Amino acid sequence: MRIKPWREIAIPHQDVLLGTFQQSEFAADLSRVHQGSASPEYGDAKLFYSRTFITEGMKLLLDSVIKRMSGRGGDPVIQLQTAFGGGKTHTMLAVYHLASGKAPISEMQGMASIVDAAGIMDVPKARVVVLDGNELSPNQTHSRDGVLIHTMWGELAWQLGQAEAYNFVKDADVSGTSPGKAVLAELLSKFSPCVILIDELVAYLRQFEEGRTYAGGTFDSNLSFIQALTEALKAVPQAMMLASLPESHAELGGIRGQQALDALEKYFGRVQALWKPVATEEAFEIVRRRLFTNITDGHAVEEVCRAYSELYVQNSADFPSETQETRYMDRLKQSYPIHPEVFDRLYEDWSSLDKFQRTRGVLKLMAKVIHKLWTEGNSSHMIQCSDLPLNDQDVRNEMVYYLPQGWDPVLERDVDGHRAETVTIDRDSRFGAYQAARRVARTIFLGSAPSVTLQSQRGIDQTRILLGCVQPGQTISVYKDVLRRMSDVLHYLNNVNNRFYYDTRPNLRREMEERKMRFTDTDSEIRTRLAKMLETRREFTGVHIFTPSADIPDDEELRLVVLPPSGAYSRSEHNQATTIANDILTKRGSQPRSHQNRLIFLVADYEAIQRLRESIRTVLSWQSIVSDIKDARLNLDRVQQKQAEEQLLRSQDIVIRTLREAFKWLLVPYQEARQGQGVTEVAWEAMSIQPNASDAMVEISNKLKEDGVLITTWAPIHLNSMLKTWFWKDELHDAHALDVWKKTCQYLYLPRLHNQTVYHQAIDSGVRSRDFFGVAYGREGEKYQGFALEQNINVILDGTTLLIHPTVAQAYDAVQKQLKAQRDAELQGGNVTPTTSGDNQPVGPTGVPYGGHTRPIGPNNTEPPVVFPPVQQVKRRFYGKVQLPKTTAKMDFAKIYDEVLSHFALKHDGTVTITIEIEATSQGGYDESFQRIIRENGGQLRFSLTEFEEE
Structure with a gap:
């Protein structure tokens, strides 16, 4: 059954589709809403609640607000202390629209059930005071209908009841001193029910320098006001306050901010109801409502989520244990069309960054991601970690903004740039069908970039990488294979204890790649490793690795000769293997070789030898790095030291495998004897041995025996x-x-x-x-x-x-x-007549007369005649003479050596004497200069006689 991609089920809001969203649209501004200048999605109560998911924490808070406004209990002071972007301002907006009563409860989605649960028929309309620390200035006054307001308590009173209410605190406002608890309690009682919303209070208080007096009072007078206000609120049943305090140190703004926070927490601590508004699962619905229109095809969502769930259950060993739980299916449905792993990484990892706003940051980032995916026609079943379009400059800038310096080259080279190694890897059709390398790289980046310095155990493991990449219907092994390939070639990707992470520092691979340039001569290392691989010898008396022909004995022992990499063999390519082997076969140094049938040759594969050279250089590079670490010439942390040691072991394993794959050809010389045509020229039989054999020499011996060569x-x-x-x-x-x-x-x-x-x-x-x-x-x-x-x-x-x-x-x-x-x-005294020939001539023991004649033998003369050869005279001396034309003498003498002299050289029980006679004449004669040249050259060449004479 075909499951639909997310774009056919979940349609983004128009502003997300068009990419017209701005950061300000994601930053709820309480003051602008209060002033009536906010955008409709925040300023209109009905539209605001339609895009707001009421979390469990918000539901409890709104219940407390309703009860407090109705005089039926509730908390007088609620402190909203969450991380930057945790949703506290959005929560205040929800309270603002509820308390202001500008829209009926029935039009605010989700509120009716909360009111019913509280057992209240109607929620009274309250006076709402908004005090924004970013709007107020300690040393500036502002006019309200001709009344000059100086302090925070002056602004609070004016918003409660304008001039009438201001008169309660007029003197305190002008003097900059805090009004007492009794005055504030009287003021709140007069104008209740009321709700006071204070946002960014620390941002306001940290502006007061110690020992200085401002129009807004002093640091201590403002803290005294907050203390008095919290105490007064307890005494007024229909009055309450919500105040937001930062949890992140990035929002404190220095020492004064920390001092202000410490003091406020002490005062709020006596009467507050501490509340943290947004849980991770609840963020699913918050993001979905803000970025997507209502999803009506629930059956399609069910099919997609079930396909993912079945994928995880059927391949339980490849995915995190949490995916095997029944509730993970519910998480998939709650977060759809965004995969829950995306939320987990953003809320667990990225929200730990100081500049990343927990809710606003996720909304802003995902809006850009969804816009890009929509315009590119992304057809994934869900939006997973691996779908983040990090090749898009807008998305990339958004993510890099929250990270320390140095991440741009990481993304450009190793993750999703136009020149990234992952693009090169994906050109392999096996990986390119899934864009596997880029999907894996994006997942690792999302899961490791914000946490490389914050987690005791860096990176994410393979199961979580697969969770971020694999879709139903895909082959999991493709992603495993590409992850191994990436570990071998990427420059910023690290793998420690099977946990993968990106870092802005190049990994040791770059150091290794640079060192590889030093190792140009790999033959000696190949020879050493071949000697170890072939050390058992088996049927061979000698194994000669890259040995000159003069050093290979010419005797009756069976010998395996291993040709150097320059003598690699290929069935299709022109190569030097047979040329070099033939030279060793026919000569020992400059002398002819007689025991040619005792040599068998092992040669490298022409195509595999380059891979072997490369793997040898890699091993030598890792060896030098590990050696430098031990000798303190290279300063690395323990993680990198361990990584270098692991890479050395891994590269050594690769060399062993590559060495066997390279030296896989046996070259066996042979000749054939044809009836009436003599013996053919030397030919070569090439036999391939299995590279995965546990013992190379056993495999070589077995191959030679099986093919009848040995x-x-x-x-x-x-x-x-x-x-x-x-x-x-x-x-x-x-x-x-x-x-x-x-x-x-x-x-x-x-x-x-x-x-x-x-x-x-x-x-x-x-x-x-x-x-x-x-x-x-x-x-x-x-x-x-x-x-x-x-x-x-x-x-x-x-x-x-x-x-x-x-x-x-x-x-x-x-x-x-x-x-x-x-x-x-x-x-015994018997009389036996000896066998004679027809003429009564005695015969020898073979039935041949002692004159060399043949006769039938056997009792009935039925055997074929046999001949016992007479003793022949042994010829012990040879003499030959040949005249060579001067134009072809050099070539002819070489031919004479090959065809005649080489045979005499094979007879070890004799000697060969070669004498060259040169007789030359010239009609014009030879001048002194010419004679001197001949004499000097003749002397150098050990001529016994060099004479010129007159004719």
């Missing part, structure tokens, strides 16, 4: 297959086991074994079967030394151990068994 367990059938493909070729039917291992470490087209143990276990397992290979510890002529097949032995790997083709091994094994049988028979 073999930790090898079956003999796979070794047999490799031997058949690469080692048992042509007439060569055995291979040196150690040489096979070495070549698996060197060539990228061969399997990559974890270590020699894996290889050794495959051999031990294979020799137990007849299907894979035989093993021997050497060969002399046609005889294998230490031959084993289908035996459970532990093979020793050394330079002489041979792996024999299974067919050859099986034939050799058969012959050996036959020879053994012959020897056994001879020893």
Whole structure:
């Protein structure tokens, strides 16, 4: 069901809609009403009561006034002492219109029920005296129908009965001395029923300097008058006085004001009925009546408030506990269309500011807010803290006026300015749909700006922020996420113990941001953290982080090489990862690298590396701040010190996560052998590892194993297959086991074994079967030394151990068994004829005649022919010569090195001698200068001979 926005239910008064309200319209002026010059909303009794909500306190006061005027009891003296703007003048206006009797009770909304409850048929019309401390002047007289009035008691008497009443106090007025209690009692009795309303009494009395006499008397004579008047009122049943005294020190006006207040409180204290007129809940109706027309669609209001209430109940953990109470639904309805949280913040927090008027200040501010929201087309369901349009200059000025200096840049940068960070954050569509960042910022500002120096626990917690922001139908997690984002980037937002507040001092984030500029070299810190992350090593003998190729050993151990951030990898972008990795793969410094199949590379992600650099700089900045705090180089309060420590811990957690997200690529070099086409160029397989793994090295190892890149367990059938493909070729039917291992470490087209143990276990397992290979510890002529097949032995790997083709091994094994049988028979006296060839020539143990000829073997000659290769002469020396054209000699020599010389360099048991012969001729001859250049350069390059000769 769609719930309506506030603008479709509650229509503001015309002056609020048009923005024509003025501050004076919100300041009820008792004197202007008495003089008949006030605006109709205050001067007309009927209109005044139509816009006035009679609070519980006001109802009790009006009841006392009615009874006192009727002579049926009531309080003779009532002191209205509330904070600045607390509604005391408005209360006096209510008493004024009631007592003056200018309008019948039936036309004053809400009064009939009060009169009926008092049990009075009619309220007598009373004489009303208004004494305004801001209107009276201690040293100025004023004329009333030719009579010169000097003092407050002279003005009181004249308003009661003009000249006749003035004569009671004439002498006292002229002399500036207080009339006695008896005179005042007689005066009040003569002209009762009467009501005396004294407003801003302290403002009048504080003008009297001690020891000086004015036209209005002295400070002491005026205090004596107040004392006498309060005593006289007790004696006159139909006379009463209401006097307003300030509660705020801002209204006292200095030492004289405090002295006046202390004296008045002592005198009023004996006869007063102290009353505080406006409770917070009652302020709801006061503001609504003043700013909005009557709301007639009660059903729509009920639906909106119920939607909010259900939101709070269904997400109880995210909102303050008070929202779970049944009465909170009533508060929502009472305050509608303004959310009760707005009133709570204004009345609890902002009213603590000296300049903020409790009722008038709220009315003035909310009138401007509602006008702006109406013109902007705001469609919120209720007006919440987060709806305050702080980007509007008029609203902003109104709020900043009550705060100390320095809040403009806070609002402009961190809350709701055109260049505010919150606007940037809201450009993210996830947050922008709700304007989440600005709504959160406004809520925090409203709840924390006036209280950062007044509360023992600063700021507001997350539950109250959500209460000020979230509307029915919205996702709460969006606001939680944006709050975390704001905590990371805003300059004036502070977060201490999960309580958020704005302050005019930049938070430590600005200090941190400035320090980040110092840390330009982040590679060393990344290296340190990578070393900790990869410290377990797992399957790798060595982990080389940002290590130059010359310092990475070229041996048979498996090694993980971590490339520096400059070698980041991306599938889509051009990058240096494979270029740098290939250089390390092929060279150890300036020398060729032979064990290429023992290197695997870990590289950073091209897009994530910048985030990692940024997070590293952040950590280093926080570390420097915490260090400076400990060494007293940075003077911060305890809250900021704790915040710095918390930010350091948080940034370290971010670095750990970002580091794993960045270094997520494994680059594995490989080559493929194609039938008839040789071996391909080196290629690179990129594999991504999971960044959220608890142990990065475990994840790397598992990934390599799962993808078959690293073999930790090898079956003999796979070794047999490799031997058949690469080692048992042509007439060569055995291979040196150690040489096979070495070549698996060197060539990228061969399997990559974890270590020699894996290889050794495959051999031990294979020799137990007849299907894979035989093993021997050497060969002399046609005889294998230490031959084993289908035996459970532990093979020793050394330079002489041979792996024999299974067919050859099986034939050799058969012959050996036959020879053994012959020897056994001879020893037993038997007569066994040795196996011969067709021409009666004896054959070797493999079934091959001792001349190198082949013949079928086996009892029925059904096995395929096998060849036992004759011993070949080993070639131990190579000599080559090539002539290079002078135009391409440099390029051609490099090619010769790569294609020929690099292979000789891999043979560790030999030497390579390279001699360069240069023969050059010139028809014109070489002059002395040219010869000198050649000789000097040749000497520098260690030429053994540099000679020029005549032809």
